[in-house]
Amino acid sequence: MIEVENIEDQNGLRPDGRRALELRQIRVKMGVFGQADGSAYIEQGNTKILVTVYGPHQPRGSTGRSTSNITKGIVNCQYSMAVFSLSSGERKRKPRGDRKSQERSLQLKHAMEAIIHLEIYPRSQIDIYVEALQVDGSEYCASVNAATLALIDAGIPIKNYAIGCTVTLINNPSLEDEDNALGKGVLDANYVEECTPGVTLSVVALPNNDSTSKDGLIVVAQGAGQRLHLSQFESLKARVLYGCQDIRTILDYAVREYLTEQSLPSLFHVALN
Amino acid sequence: MAETVLSSGEKIFILHGIDADFRNDGRRRCEYRSMEIETKLMPQTHGSARLHIGNTDILVGIKVELDIPHADKPNEGKLEFFVDCSATATPAFEGKGGDDLATEISNVLIAAYQTRNAFDLKTLCILPHKKCWKIYVDVLILQCGGNLFDAVGIAVKAALNSTEIPKITAATLDGGEPDIELSDDCIQLDTSNYPIIITLCKIGDNYIVDPTLEEEVCSTSSIVMSVLPNGKISSVVKLGCGSIQFNTFTKMLQMGEIIGLKLNKTLMDVLKEENQFGRQRRIFGFLK
Numbered sequence: 001m002i003e004v005e006n007i008e009d010q011n012g013l014r015p016d017g018r019r020a021l022e023l024r025q026i027r028v029k030m031g032v033f034g035q036a037d038g039s040a041y042i043e044q045g046n047t048k049i050l051v052t053v054y055g056p057h058q059p060r061g062s063t064g065r066s067t068s069n070i071t072k073g074i075v076n077c078q079y080s081m082a083v084f085s086l087s088s089g090e091r092k093r094k095p096r097g098d099r100k101s102q103e104r105s106l107q108l109k110h111a112m113e114a115i116i117h118l119e120i121y122p123r124s125q126i127d128i129y130v131e132a133l134q135v136d137g138s139e140y141c142a143s144v145n146a147a148t149l150a151l152i153d154a155g156i157p158i159k160n161y162a163i164g165c166t167v168t169l170i171n172n173p174s175l176e177d178e179d180n181a182l183g184k185g186v187l188d189a190n191y192v193e194e195c196t197p198g199v200t201l202s203v204v205a206l207p208n209n210d211s212t213s214k215d216g217l218i219v220v221a222q223g224a225g226q227r228l229h230l231s232q233f234e235s236l237k238a239r240v241l242y243g244c245q246d247i248r249t250i251l252d253y254a255v256r257e258y259l260t261e262q263s264l265p266s267l268f269h270v271a272l273n
Numbered sequence: 274m275a276e277t278v279l280s281s282g283e284k285i286f287i288l289h290g291i292d293a294d295f296r297n298d299g300r301r302r303c304e305y306r307s308m309e310i311e312t313k314l315m316p317q318t319h320g321s322a323r324l325h326i327g328n329t330d331i332l333v334g335i336k337v338e339l340d341i342p343h344a345d346k347p348n349e350g351k352l353e354f355f356v357d358c359s360a361t362a363t364p365a366f367e368g369k370g371g372d373d374l375a376t377e378i379s380n381v382l383i384a385a386y387q388t389r390n391a392f393d394l395k396t397l398c399i400l401p402h403k404k405c406w407k408i409y410v411d412v413l414i415l416q417c418g419g420n421l422f423d424a425v426g427i428a429v430k431a432a433l434n435s436t437e438i439p440k441i442t443a444a445t446l447d448g449g450e451p452d453i454e455l456s457d458d459c460i461q462l463d464t465s466n467y468p469i470i471i472t473l474c475k476i477g478d479n480y481i482v483d484p485t486l487e488e489e490v491c492s493t494s495s496i497v498m499s500v501l502p503n504g505k506i507s508s509v510v511k512l513g514c515g516s517i518q519f520n521t522f523t524k525m526l527q528m529g530e531i532i533g534l535k536l537n538k539t540l541m542d543v544l545k546e547e548n549q550f551g552r553q554r555r556i557f558g559f560l561k
Binding site for chain 1: 335336416560
């Protein structure tokens with residue numbers, strides 16, 4: 001158990017020196033693997049996620065037969081954690097197939113179904129494979145972000161970025177004053193903060209294109225930890241949408257940079273002609 | 274690794290290239306593709322390495338924990354290999370699809386490290402009957418572009434070479450209960466005897482190292498052998514449905530030994546070179 005005293009805020013700073021609404025450093029690489037149709041790698045602080053996308057292709061095996069819906073494409077997700085991914089000496093027994101991974105796969109599927117234009121892929125399947133290489137909090141949200149990037153790399157048309165972000169309400173008994181910045185929830189929690197007695201909301205949202213309004217549609221929301229009082233929900237929602245908007249800006253910049261890099265030789269080619 | 278299907282014309286082209294000692298990518302029969310290796314890239318493990326050769330991508334993470342020795346081997350520690358074929362490599366590995374290949378690879382690793390000349394499990398013992406180290410070697414296959422066995426072998430050796438085990442300052446028996454004090458300092462494993470794995474792939478009348486996916490399709494049989502740095506061979510496994518003449522087999526073993534010695538030396542030199550950069554070295558991981 002993590003001691004609560006460590007989480008106590010020092011001048012509004014969190015244990016790793018961030019402010020309440022500050023994200024960890026996000027580093028992105030698209031097109032990591034040559035063989036897959038699309039791939040992306042994301043680092044959010046110490047959380048490292050790798051995603052590959054295969055497809056759209058003909059449905060395979062049981063997923064193809066069992067489905068009754070042939071007017072839309074099928075999204076198939078698998079969330080898997082490397083056995084050495086956990087922090088502090090622990091080792092996972094199985095990389096996938098446990099309840100947590102299955103739940104994550106399902107939630108990821110819901111998030112991805114919300115953004116992919118499935119109606120243009122009837123009778124086809126898109127595979128999204130997530131491999132968590134290192135885990136330090138907010139790994140589900142990081143994998144949603146990486147999956148979005150991998151879809152873009154695969155050239156699959158999407159409606160909007162699906163952005164995952166967590167907000168954690170650190171329920172510290174010594175923090176009575178409501179004005180405290182950390183008391184209203186912190187963004188992009190790391191592992192230590194996720195373990196605190198409190199509540200962590202993992203939210204996947206489709207932020208508005210227009211970056212001035214910090215608003216968006218929430219697609220998946222999942223709470224973990226203690227119960228959350230409804231009166232606090234609105235403020236948490238506002239914060240997490242703020243975070244999603246920030247992450248979207250970062251990812252959008254990375255995508256544009258990557259695409260410019262990729263298209264440069266062909267532009268030169270045009271100029272030479 | 275989408276399933277590679279070649280027509281007989283393509284196969285014959287590859288075969289003739291190998292006969293002429295000039296392969297599709299310009300290599301000779303006994304030449305490897307260039308490899309990229311990076312160690313200590315996962316801070317939450319005790320040791321790690323990533324190997325990239327052609328399209329093959331391997332990540333190895335090593336975790337060490339305290340355990341109780343086996344009752345029948347009270348003086349020995351434990352070394353365990355686990356291979357996971359991630360679905361990121363090919364959709365065929367989804368769910369349990371990669372388990373067969375994973376078991377095959379981990380069996381080869383176990384055989385390679387089993388002999389005492391390669392890995393002395395006694396060095397992992399702390400207190401006989403009571404406490405020992407258990408080393409988990411976890412291999413994650415992220416992409417396969419041919420020659421998995423060699424790549425895994427090299428990555429495992431590099432990862433073990435980077436492994437740091439906490440130093441033990443005191444190990445005493447306190448009323449029958451072990452009492453162990455760990456220091457913040459770490460010791461490295463003595464990797465001087467660890468084997469590497471060499472695959473010789475027989476295509477036509479010749480045998481090649483480091484086959485690509487296309488070349489693997491042309492081959493009916495291959496030999497996977499583990500070579501120690503002193504030239505001894507610790508295990509040999511034949512894969513594939515084809516058979517090999519006794520004379521060819523002996524020649525292949527000799528060839529494998531020579532290549533193994535060279536590869537081992539190159540690997541150790543490279544790892545030493547990397548080590549010299551010290552802790553300030555920038556870690557690239559998958560961002561490069």
